[in-house]
Amino acid sequence: MKTKDWFTEWFNTSYYHILYKNRNDSDAQLFMQNITAFLNLKKGAHIADLPCGKGRHSIYLNSLGYKVTGGDLSENSILHAKQFENENLNFEVWDMRDPIDHTYDAIFNLFTSFGYFEDDRDDIKVLRNIKKGLNKNGLFVFDFLNATKLEATLVKEETKIVEEITFNIRREIKNGFILKHITFTEANTAYSYTERVKYLDLSKMTSYLNKVGFQLVAIFGDYNLTTFEKNTSDRLILVAK
Ligand SMILES: C[S@@+](CC[C@H](N)C(=O)[O-])C[C@H]1O[C@@H](n2cnc3c(N)ncnc32)[C@H](O)[C@@H]1O
Structure with a gap:
């Protein structure tokens, strides 16, 4: 019998949520305010938050006036998130390696939710799905750790x-x-x-994005959207179209 991948198992436990329960949610909300202003997303725009975990960004984005669909592989997290659903906020179990059957105005991949797979082809598959899941002028927000720092x-x-x-x-x-x-x-x-998160620095991330036809729009180094500096920035945040 094939054992479950670490990301299928660990993120679905209550222990994962206990370990990370003190993460800074007000920072996450500030980031959502800053990035939606930067993207100039109109109220009512449809955003996919993939993967959404228990939905902390999705719920906040919805409170800002956006239509949001949150997807995550973890059945327990989606079960939890579903209690917050409304007409413009939906959650579903969703494997980001599967093709996306809808198009969105923006897709957000937040808080180091990438680079889990052994095979680079799976990473590329995720990005290709996201590219296909965007409307003509759709934007992708990719919030990853800064591997160099x-x-x-x-x-x-x-x-x-x-x-x-x-x-x-x-x-x-x-x-x-x-x-x-x-x-x-x-x-x-x-x-x-x-x-296990792949060591992906700016050059590797941009080569991944280029490979699937994304064009880089901006690179930020933290949730205040300050300019990315490889040695000092806490995050590597890419915006692509
Ligand atoms: C670091 S957490 C971040 C979750 C959320 N973005 C947040 O900030 O709270 C990564 C998430 O990726 C999800 N995940 C891992 N592999 C996935 C996959 N193949 N498809 C969809 N979600 C996946 C996990 O279940 C977990 O909730």
Whole structure:
């Protein structure tokens, strides 16, 4: 029997959401305000948030007046998000490797939701789907980590205690992947997961985008949309059409 891919398993656990529960949601909302203003997206425009997790960006974008469809592979996350649905906010289980059967005014891929697959062809497939899923003047927002800064400042060992669970985290860069090994014990059971995100820097990301016919519109280095600086920026945010 084939074991599940790490991203199918880990993101579908409650432990993933516990570990990341203290992430900065007001930063995420500020980013959505800034980026929608930059894109000049009219109210009522249809945005796909892919993958959306439990829907934090989708729900906020909808509150700003956009029609939003959030998709994610994690059935548990979509089940949670569905309680917030309304006429202009929908969630569905969606594998981003599958072709998109609709076109959108914008597609957002946020908070390092890319580079999980072993084979580069799967990454390209995701981008090709997104390109095909955009309207004629549609825009793609690609919010990824800044691999160059991450490598230079890599915190190799860390312990985080959240909801009385002690998460031991070990990070390394190996064979083109940024690995985050997460181990913890809960109710006398030991758990171990490894997040694997491809080491993709600006040149690799732009070559991926070019390959599927995207044209780069802007490059930002954080959620305030300041200019990207390879050694100091926290994020690598690409806007393409
Ligand atoms: C780092 S989380 C970010 C989620 C969301 N954008 C946010 O900011 O909260 C990455 C998400 O990618 C989803 N995911 C992983 N592989 C996927 C795939 N093949 N298709 C769709 N979603 C996927 C996971 O379930 C997880 O919710």
